[in-house]
Amino acid sequence: xxxxxxxxxxxxxxxxxxxxxxxxxxxxxxxSKTANLKLEEAELPEEQRKMHKIRHLILFDDAVTPEDKSLxxxxxxTLHTMEEVIFRGxxxxxxxxxxxxxxxxxxxxxxxxxxxxxxxxxxxxLTHKMLVNGxxxx
Numbered sequence: 001x002x003x004x005x006x007x008x009x010x011x012x013x014x015x016x017x018x019x020x021x022x023x024x025x026x027x028x029x030x031x032s033k034t035a036n037l038k039l040e041e042a043e044l045p046e047e048q049r050k051m052h053k054i055r056h057l058i059l060f061d062d063a064v065t066p067e068d069k070s071l072x073x074x075x076x077x078t079l080h081t082m083e084e085v086i087f088r089g090x091x092x093x094x095x096x097x098x099x100x101x102x103x104x105x106x107x108x109x110x111x112x113x114x115x116x117x118x119x120x121x122x123x124x125x126l127t128h129k130m131l132v133n134g135x136x137x138x
Contacts, residue, residue, distance in 0.1 A: 017050035
């Protein structure tokens, strides 16, 4: 799922709540933004929180400052590099701890959320068939 920074903080919170996602892939400059969104609602009752299920940030780059690492820890976020995730996946595959299931054309590849100009963002299902057709058209 793509979380565009143009959505703004309220829409980002809405998407996180609606999808119940636990992990977000971000560039290093979004670590503090994500941590702050989560920390801002820490005093709210759990039923009012929208970012409470976010536990992991996978980093596209590893240029995270010590301050951002500290902020992430304070927000109960575990930071992972993309290389670490790839390595762990390969190791799990080698040890037989995981299996690969090929997707079917109509399986959901990702959700893309609109800007929500008429209210909250709306999620659109994108299938593998849509992705392949888009690549083929290019």
